[in-house]
Amino acid sequence: MDFAPDARTEELTERLRAFIEDRVTPAEAELDAELAATPGEWGLRPVVGRLQAEARAAGLWNLFLPGDRGAGLTNLQYAPLAELTGRSPRLGPVAVNCAAPDTGNMELLAEFGTPAQQAEWLEPLLDARIRSAFCMTEPAVASSDATNIATRIRRDGDEYVITGRKWWSTGAMNPDARLFIVMGKTDPDAPRHRQQSMILVPRDTPGVRIVRPLTVFGYDDRDHGGHAEIDFDEVRVPAANLLGGEGEGFAIAQARLGPGRIHHCMRAIGMGERALDLVRDRAGERVAFGRPLAEQGVVREWIAEARIELEALRLLVLKTAWLMDTVGNRAAMTEIQAIKIAVPRAVQRILDRAIQVFGAAGLSDDTPLAEMFAGARALRLADGPDEVHLSALGKAELRR
Amino acid sequence: MDFAPDARTEELTERLRAFIEDRVTPAEAELDAELAATPGEWGLRPVVGRLQAEARAAGLWNLFLPGDRGAGLTNLQYAPLAELTGRSPRLGPVAVNCAAPDTGNMELLAEFGTPAQQAEWLEPLLDARIRSAFCMTEPAVASSDATNIATRIRRDGDEYVITGRKWWSTGAMNPDARLFIVMGKTDPDAPRHRQQSMILVPRDTPGVRIVRPLTVFGYDDRDHGGHAEIDFDEVRVPAANLLGGEGEGFAIAQARLGPGRIHHCMRAIGMGERALDLVRDRAGERVAFGRPLAEQGVVREWIAEARIELEALRLLVLKTAWLMDTVGNRAAMTEIQAIKIAVPRAVQRILDRAIQVFGAAGLSDDTPLAEMFAGARALRLADGPDEVHLSALGKAELRR
Amino acid sequence: MDFAPDARTEELTERLRAFIEDRVTPAEAELDAELAATPGEWGLRPVVGRLQAEARAAGLWNLFLPGDRGAGLTNLQYAPLAELTGRSPRLGPVAVNCAAPDTGNMELLAEFGTPAQQAEWLEPLLDARIRSAFCMTEPAVASSDATNIATRIRRDGDEYVITGRKWWSTGAMNPDARLFIVMGKTDPDAPRHRQQSMILVPRDTPGVRIVRPLTVFGYDDRDHGGHAEIDFDEVRVPAANLLGGEGEGFAIAQARLGPGRIHHCMRAIGMGERALDLVRDRAGERVAFGRPLAEQGVVREWIAEARIELEALRLLVLKTAWLMDTVGNRAAMTEIQAIKIAVPRAVQRILDRAIQVFGAAGLSDDTPLAEMFAGARALRLADGPDEVHLSALGKAELRR
């Protein structure tokens, strides 16, 4: 259980920290300006391309991906890097091609894709030439329980025919999101966890219709492609587009969740650290009722509480990463659930208080706090609400 | 300390409840459609005019205003009515011409305005022919302490010349907001609470420049005129535009705060009740892990907690209203502070949990929850952050 | 819904306040001394008798009891009086013969007792010549659900025979507790709420055995008779000892709970006010790190929070009392549950922070804080844990 960064991680951390501080964070204003200049346009703005070129040249690329195709890091090695990218959530992850949902999709293609699937989709994703979406959640059912999925994937000769309604397909408003990975049921009569399959659907396939974008606390998130509701109406794709075998959809989804959750938590801790940096600056300079905020007991207590929470939760994330690396994602399930519950809400609380320190400015887009708040709040629902995980964790603990 | 509604309040409550339930709430979808059809336009959409015509015809108009010009209700009588309007925060208050910041501005004009000022500005506001903004908060100082105000109002012959920067001027993006009531310092050398004055600035006066809109979380709130940053650069208005006398600005601002705060709290309780209604419907119909949410202990506990908080806080609001009516706003200061602190955060918590019950839908605009959350969150900063009021209240309590 | 005290309540409040402040609170040290001088003795110490004589002479006696036999007050009238007695929990209630469990027992005897039962037990209780216990809770079952009661009451000719095990019989260690009111099942085959009966058992009846005292945290509460575990082994009493009819036990118990709960809440608010008084004094005089605690932001915030909670919850208690007076205990069920949940935990939190202000002294018996904490904590379990009430309240709210 050694959490100390090894030499490679230290070296990468040092370089990535410089990149985030010197190049990415200062570019946030550029992104704002580009977004303001292009109302209604979805997808990555030019600044992202510039940063990606720099990152790739610097060897800060695909850090999330184990194996030869990516940086080949363990979860424990990747953790401090993901945290750093989370300090600038709109630009950091995407600049180093480590942004959800593409990361999870690339993992799936790398692990379960055929050579042909990998050539067609994984390569351009690794190159950041295209982007992708993951279509799992459905509006009509509690899809935190994946066995509720209603979308149908029906075999018809050499094709599969997909019919169903998905929403919260993050990134899908971006026209560059060429690939949709869709979860549906191929056999509703099979055992509960063998009914589902996953299939690759090119964006332009007839029958695919983007219904509308969804907002998160007023944010359309169009900088990275937003969140779409998508209708699949008798959508036909070649049978070769199945990812893995029929009935393997649930297992594949599970494989995707572990890394996805821990990456979210790592980045969320980065958001908490960014908030603390901002609060530190503000508290030092802002005077109210005759004294700087930094000398006011309540603000000090908030800062102390934030530090304590971030330290304890970072360790729990590192332990989780170490467990995933050493005993596997399944054996780390309890820890993955624990951080999935504990990190986003702690970061939400830290952000809520940081907003309070900034006053009304904290509500606006003059600081990244409000948008980070929306992001952290959303994490408490992504992959199922906290309560589902608390209940499962409590049940497991009772059985110990 | 009799909080029971009298006959007139009961009659008004009954009619207003029907109006909100039958006309206003169903119109929320119309508003969304009108907003979607008019991107980038600021101010009231046509649906508001239709509702206002109905409300006025029904005698549900200017309910907030004491005296002959308005409905002539006490704070205690107005409380349940304001709560009802808060159930549909974007449409309810404005439909009955009881929306901030116009309400506070009308109160000021009614109480401190000259007949000429009233004829020019109060009458059209009471008629909903124009709207108005209140320009108090400044970006550069902690304006929760009004003695920090930096805007200058300088006498120059028959005119006053205003120079300064304001922000969070709610409603000011709406071109129909014809009047800005601006707080500034006429005499920085006077005693601390006699330095400020308040002055009426027509929107079109040369030197007035709308710098930009501000967002709250991602909401621009353009349905009601948003929140503006405004630059006043050597803006000249006739000396007769002063509201009250020189040096009375602080006292006038204080007079405005009491009613403003209690109205916010009343409406916030309405938001909490609306959230509970939505949760009740959702919990009854949504099934997760084999049982309706309504049968799951954690959801039941949330609902019970919400009910308890709303009951206790409504009583505290009613007591505050009764105190304001019977012993005056100043004597009710502790209670006004107490509800200003306690109500918004309780409603924020209720909304946070309601969002959790709805899952991802709760984050989007498919329910009013996320936008109400942003509104309740903002109230914790409006008129000074909670912490300022907690400190003052604690200090007063220590002196008892 | 008029919560203002009427003339009689004001007059009683004024006199009782003086009595509590001038006579009762100062006598707390006497009680401590008498307890120290009589280790191992259970029951009221002499100081109580002295205070009772004064109270009776002053007409401050049996304030809790409606009707001719007591002070004849409504719940709303009694509320501020009960709160005052709660400021000195060990002496205040008993000094004016308003201490649980005797209050509830007297209510039962007054409402359901035969003239003979009243002559034998109610009169001496009203005179404070004897005390009593209420034997409901059982060690082996979750007795928050009264249908679980396992004690058997079997008819045998002219007698009833009682067999079972009770615990948490408050006051029963006091040898002056001459009467035990025992709940048991007379007919386990009857409908769920018609199986139970209540019966009067004189302490000295053969087969009654006091098994042991129970402690609350480290307190044995021997000043008022502690909490006993009692074994009833084939205990025979005359048939005339039944309170009400066979099968009426559940209904009688319910009748007892409403007033019992609200009285507890009233007194708990008094504990909270006492804590605030103590904190106010301490914060004014204690200096830490160069400044009085009163000037430290965190302490001020605690005090403000306590004031807000006490104000809001007192109003909720008053509304509950008013409902009980006007529409009856059953119609006030939701509000009774709400205060039962909300008041003790708020007071526990206030006491926890008050202890923190006092430092280690707050843990000891140098202040009444720690013992009041134990008392407030215990209320969260008395008559069923909070969670039972939250669940019931949430269920009711879902059905609205």
Place this chain on the structure above:
Amino acid sequence: MDFAPDARTEELTERLRAFIEDRVTPAEAELDAELAATPGEWGLRPVVGRLQAEARAAGLWNLFLPGDRGAGLTNLQYAPLAELTGRSPRLGPVAVNCAAPDTGNMELLAEFGTPAQQAEWLEPLLDARIRSAFCMTEPAVASSDATNIATRIRRDGDEYVITGRKWWSTGAMNPDARLFIVMGKTDPDAPRHRQQSMILVPRDTPGVRIVRPLTVFGYDDRDHGGHAEIDFDEVRVPAANLLGGEGEGFAIAQARLGPGRIHHCMRAIGMGERALDLVRDRAGERVAFGRPLAEQGVVREWIAEARIELEALRLLVLKTAWLMDTVGNRAAMTEIQAIKIAVPRAVQRILDRAIQVFGAAGLSDDTPLAEMFAGARALRLADGPDEVHLSALGKAELRR
């Protein structure tokens, strides 16, 4: 930052776990019986001696002490062992001679004592032939700020003369506590942190008077010697009794605090784990409203929350231990403060909920929960209230 237990730690952990589970926990009932049989007697009961003999024979002895005299473990090695002893707080630590305050006192004697002092006091303490107390806290001043200490230590020829009042001298009611280590001021005119000295005072020295025992939530803690208020009235000891040099008292006290705090936290985590074990058993067997508690959502959530908190905080404790071992106590100050704040209150919350699961039984001494609650609650004040540490930590964080 490797937290994995090494081979020696694993071997010790395994043996100590067996000892605690098989010998210590079952002996809790013996301790209760021995205490009941010896009312009013202070100090260790015979069961402790029996367990100590077993522990010493098994080589489970003085585990806390680094160097040759003790087990020679690092903080990181000792952490899981201390946690195990904390599962039975009254018997576990003392059984292996690792109970506060003797541990801290032995550390001081080992580090700062002269050979003569070590021969006279350290040897018998290591042998558990005597016990000791640490006399630091004073009733009249906020002694969380050690510069406030008022006790005077005056040089007079070959002697020092001590005059002052101490309280919360844990263990001092035990007549076997032969040694009092007393902190006082030798030079009030020296620089703030050079005024204090520490001195060894044999219990029987003339002028030492045990004033009274203090209770914690009603507990006198007489099983381990309670908490005493002690008066030192012109107490004369040889000059050779000074521990370290004049003016070194503050530094010595600081040296004592780091290990003392982390040991408390380790044991507190053990209390939390014990509570979870008890809850697990209870929730599995207790039925309420037709279902085992284990199937009720709220109980599951509590258990999950407890597991998450214990995991995260244990890691933070381990990191703190590792820092103390590798960079020293001073460099680990922030982490020591963090765990000092975070662990006791988390364990208090876990115990509060565990009590709630047990109902009234949880308040009594039928489970160890209530007494552990009192212990955890007291830790939030030991060595200064949480708020002092939060403020210091916040201040340090602002300076980063």
